[in-house]
Amino acid sequence: MKYIFMLLLMGCLCSCQPFNSSNDIPVFDISELKPGGQTTLEKLDKRTYIHSSPNLTMDMRMNFWSGFSFFRDPWVAAPASTTDRDGLGPLFNARSCIACHRSGGRGKLENKEIFKPVSVLFRLGNITDVNNYDPVYGGQIQPKAIRVLHDDLPKQVQGEAAVKLQYQYITGLFSDGTEYQLRKPLYELVKLGHNPLNEHTKVSARYAPAVYGMGLLDAIASEDLLQQEDINDENQDGISAKYNRVTDVELGINDAIGRFGFKALQPTLRQQVAAAFVNDIGITNPIFKYDTCTKSQIKCKVASGFSSLKGEALEIPEKFFAQTEYMSKFIAVPMSRDLKSKKAQKGRNIFYQLDCQNCHQPSYITANDYSESKLSGQKIWPYTDLALHDMGPGLADGKVEFLASGSEWRTPALWGIGLQQDIQGFQAYLHDGRARSIEEAILWHGGEAKMAQQAFIKLDKAQRDALIFFLKQI
């Protein structure tokens, strides 16, 4: 192993020096074939990511599928002739979880110029102050509204906006002379339901992420994450891993480690699911008990009053919320594909030589004391440190979320991304889905990842292909 590594190292020193020579490439570990440990789905399904972890008992699997129905079934406006599936809106992005997380993956992207987005949502914020949402529209644009007839409400609640999308195309060259093209989405909110946005409001597009393996990320011990923290880059590798410190609503603390969301806004999977319910579907739940109408959205508030609280009635009570959370925890990570092949192993070497692992931290053993024993003590390979990194101006959205600055993003997990093409029928990566291939996604890396990106540009085609091949197998 050492010998091979030396050869490779010499090879690149002589030619192009694209690689950082300071790191060892870890020996291939058989556990890499099962990136979710014992929870890994050991069959290939090119139709959907949604399978329960195979190490669950039959009772657990039944709970999983019961929870899945809350993920899949569309919510309707209250009151329908239902007791447990109404409460949609008043404002919402989608009627069901699966509308955006199609097949448990990322949603469908729109090709139209003006549309009411489903899979891409738009967060509103401010460059300086985390609590400073848009005074009229709140923290998120909800393009749709329920239709309500009521004496107290002579006019209908309006969806907040539609979106106009144009792309700006950017071209560049690899060192070997090959041209590449990137596209940058330029979003504009149109058909606004109220006055224009506040002049300081920043609009940040967020493309629904895939939802498998979330329970395992939830199960990583906080200490194991914090051990990787290096806010001031004291190890001088050019990478400053910073963990977001966020509010844990149920614990009532403000310094919980953020792990979920594109800027690690949510500390736990439970709170992430709850936030999605209230913000995206307009479903009040045990953690977020009120609809998200702002003070100036009077019709929204009136409509919310029709279906909202008297006593403890939530639109999704704890019992069903817990089932949905349970299901979200146990969506199995797919097994690796052709990882042992020569090409994948070559790509794997390049991954480490480019220092990708400094942020895309490959592996953890999940906490032994995690609340779900089937997820605890698992050797997993998610390829993320769940930390915030400055990704440069090209990706910056200008929106602050607690400690996350306008150009910082949380490292996303990489496991299973190679199945996107098969399961979704197309590829789209990064926080707003702008990258049409893994290659484009890498090329967008800037800021702290600029060095790795530059090294990628210097690779020849075979090396680039090998790296991407590897990423598609993990």
Next chain:
Amino acid sequence: MKFSKSFALSVVCAAILAGCGGDDGKNGIDGTNGADGADGTNGVSVLVTSADVITTNAQHAYAVYSDSLIAAKALKEQLEVFVAAPTDENFTKAKEAWLDAREPYGQSEVYRFREGPIDALTKNEEGSWTLVPDEGPEGRINAWPLAEALIDYTISMGGTELPEDATNLSLGGNLIASENENYAAINRELLTKVAQESDPETVQSAFAFGSDDRNVRSGYHAIEFLLWGQDLNGNGKYEAQRDYTAGHRKASDYFTDVGTCTSEGIVQTEERTCTRRGQYLLESAKLLVEDLNNVTDAWTPGQGFHYMAFTHADNTQSALNKILTGMGELSLGELSAERIQKSYDANSQEDEHSCFSDNTHRDIYLNAKGIQNTFLGEYTRFSGEALAGASLYDLLVVKGHAELANKLRAALEDTMAKASVIDTTAKLGSSFDIQIQENEFRPAIKATMDALAAQTNVIEEVMATLEVTNP
């Protein structure tokens, strides 16, 4: 279509004779009878092959969908009679036709969850049939919970738990009573429309975008709702303690003479509403027949495009995988978890399958029966004709896994015994929505869920044994 009964018999003989000498059947009727015949390969019959099992499965798919189609056509005819002459007698006949139509369809659901025509049949850009995951007609045929409040009048069933009052608030009016010009015509489009950007806000709100974001308003359950109405108690109210009655819709909801049309139990001045209700009913039936027709065509032996692909010699492993995947997915995720456990846990009427007609006991029984049918290579047609062919049971025996074959057979029989309790209890007057709330009946429901889970374990064992987990 030919169903070879004698063939199936010879399979059984071969299985019994295996290992003790006798004709292995490879020479057909020219072989020597009984103990005088030559042994098969290593004394084990090679008669039933994977291909035989797959062919049987495909032929029975055609049979069960044909039956569903025939019954749906009969339902459609009965509905036409009823709408033309809405007498109590015709109303009863229409409801009976609906219940009859559910019998074959319930047994067909084992053909779901395997990327078959029911889940994936659609037309490509050139206008020819193809399979695209999740683009199939199932959502139009059998989806629920129904968005019934969007179709016709309802009262809030949440009245006891939530503060809404339906008399103050409605979901933008329902489609049948609506005078909105966007919903003027009751046609296929109204039942299946997916909203477009160009549509007015109200239309977008009603119909939403994309199949994952839909309001269900077509299929068996739309027809069921239009025949039975909401399953309220006998006093016309929704109460926490349910009674044994199904929905109480009156035939007069379809009266079109001046001053006779009812909604919510009272005469409305507008006959238009009753006319439109009848149109909605007939349009739903028309769409149902159309969709079932397409699915049946795709399975036509010898020519249906899916039949040909499914039975193709190159696809043996994947076809076996599909058969067993459908059995497993229906057993656990769909039937046990979503269709039973959810309403059992939540005491939720809304989550029972056929909530308007109180026919959920049949859904449960027939779904389970379909799984057993598939394993045994059997299906009893609507006409009473019993079909039998090469089965997974036979295949396991031939491949030397007689013990596993019996294990799964026993597991399926156990489930049928348990599901029969739910079925019989309902037939004796305590419908499924009563059973989930009475302690007396709940253990039988739990036992059915457990039996379904147990059979799923064995189905997965069979997949591993036949090496078709990952085709």
